Amino acid sequence: MSSPFAIDEPDLESWGEADDPVVVLVGPRERLSADWRASVRALVEAGRRVVAPDLDGLEPARAAAALRRLVTEMSSRPSILCAAESRDRVVQALSGAGPSLAAAVIVAGGEAVEIEAFGAPVLVVAPDQGEAFDTAVVGFLEKAAPREALVYHSGSDARTLRDALGCFATGVTVVTTRDGEGLPVGLTANSFSAVSLDPPLILFCLAKSSSNLDRFRTAEHFAINVLHIGQQPTSGVFARSTEDRFQDVAWEAWDTGAPILSGALASFECATHEVVEAGDHLVFIGRVLRARFEPRRDPLLYFRGKYRRLHFA
Numbered sequence: 001m002s003s004p005f006a007i008d009e010p011d012l013e014s015w016g017e018a019d020d021p022v023v024v025l026v027g028p029r030e031r032l033s034a035d036w037r038a039s040v041r042a043l044v045e046a047g048r049r050v051v052a053p054d055l056d057g058l059e060p061a062r063a064a065a066a067l068r069r070l071v072t073e074m075s076s077r078p079s080i081l082c083a084a085e086s087r088d089r090v091v092q093a094l095s096g097a098g099p100s101l102a103a104a105v106i107v108a109g110g111e112a113v114e115i116e117a118f119g120a121p122v123l124v125v126a127p128d129q130g131e132a133f134d135t136a137v138v139g140f141l142e143k144a145a146p147r148e149a150l151v152y153h154s155g156s157d158a159r160t161l162r163d164a165l166g167c168f169a170t171g172v173t174v175v176t177t178r179d180g181e182g183l184p185v186g187l188t189a190n191s192f193s194a195v196s197l198d199p200p201l202i203l204f205c206l207a208k209s210s211s212n213l214d215r216f217r218t219a220e221h222f223a224i225n226v227l228h229i230g231q232q233p234t235s236g237v238f239a240r241s242t243e244d245r246f247q248d249v250a251w252e253a254w255d256t257g258a259p260i261l262s263g264a265l266a267s268f269e270c271a272t273h274e275v276v277e278a279g280d281h282l283v284f285i286g287r288v289l290r291a292r293f294e295p296r297r298d299p300l301l302y303f304r305g306k307y308r309r310l311h312f313a
């Protein structure tokens with residue numbers, strides 16, 4: 001049975017190049033496949049990637065939550081093009097998030113009123129005008145969501161900062177420990193960094209919102225497991241709220257009991273050296289007690305919100 005708090009993951013249809021700026025089409029499925037075909041082509045030709053989530057079967061609050069999650073998790077801030085009848089879903093999906101979630105919103109018919117409150121540039125354009133509609137939409141996006149460098153200033157929206165930080169390519173780790181009852185605990189983290197060789201120190205940052213915050217804070221040890229290219233599914237499991245993340249993962253314990261994932265590219269068993277408060281995260285600095293690594297496999301990488309692989313030309 002699905003949890004009432006679970007967020008639906010709608011089917012997605014998409015067109016265009018993976019790295020182009022995204023336009024999310026929100027509207028009844030049949031309308032998208034019939035009326036908007038030509039518009040999709042015009043957008044793709046203008047260098048946009050078009051993504052259409054299927055929200056048809058979901059009741060309004062779930063559709064809005066699914067849309068919000070989709071927009072939040074995109075590797076850069078998308079624009080939204082919505083049919084007039086889907087405007088309320090977009091309003092609900094964006095509400096409470098400030099101007100940060102969408103680069104621009106286009107409403108095909110109807111009114112812009114509430115959407116304007118989110119601070120993103122809004123265009124209301126009469127639908128069903130064929131080429132004139134496409135020209136208006138493409139021209140507006142060129143101005144409102146250009147393909148130029150974006151700027152973050154202290155105090156402005158967190159989304160832009162996240163996008164800027166996402167330009168730093170990282171590996172992916174699973175950070176683990178044991179809870180008070182000895183049960184294994186772990187989550188996916190890419191905030192791992194080397195700190196010092198002598199003494200041997202490393203760090204990772206844990207969101208204060210983590211359900212495992214107290215477990216890591218009270219544990220005296222933790223382990224960092226660096227994932228290899230074949231372990232993307234493991235990264236997915238340890239980033240989702242699943243009851244038992246260790247269920248289908250082989251692991252072992254060394255001296256401290258912190259779970260060491262079998263076959264990880266590298267594992268670092270650490271004694272907690274210091275925990276530093278830093279904004280909405282805690283920085284865990286660990287003294288490395290033992291490390292093991294696999295010299296041949298490629299790492300799993302993370303860049304601009306997506307998993308990547310090493311590519312040597």
Ligand SMILES: Cc1cc2nc3c(=O)[nH]c(=O)nc-3n(C[C@H](O)[C@H](O)[C@H](O)COP(=O)(O)O)c2cc1C
Nearest residue numbers: 187188189190191205206207210211212238239240
């Ligand atoms: C690639 C990737 C890297 C992540 N890095 C971190 C991180 O460094 N710190 C963190 O607190 N959460 C990070 N997360 C998010 C957590 O894995 C995710 O929120 C997880 O569900 C937290 O679980 P918990 O609340 O049970 O601890 C990352 C997720 C992904 C997919």
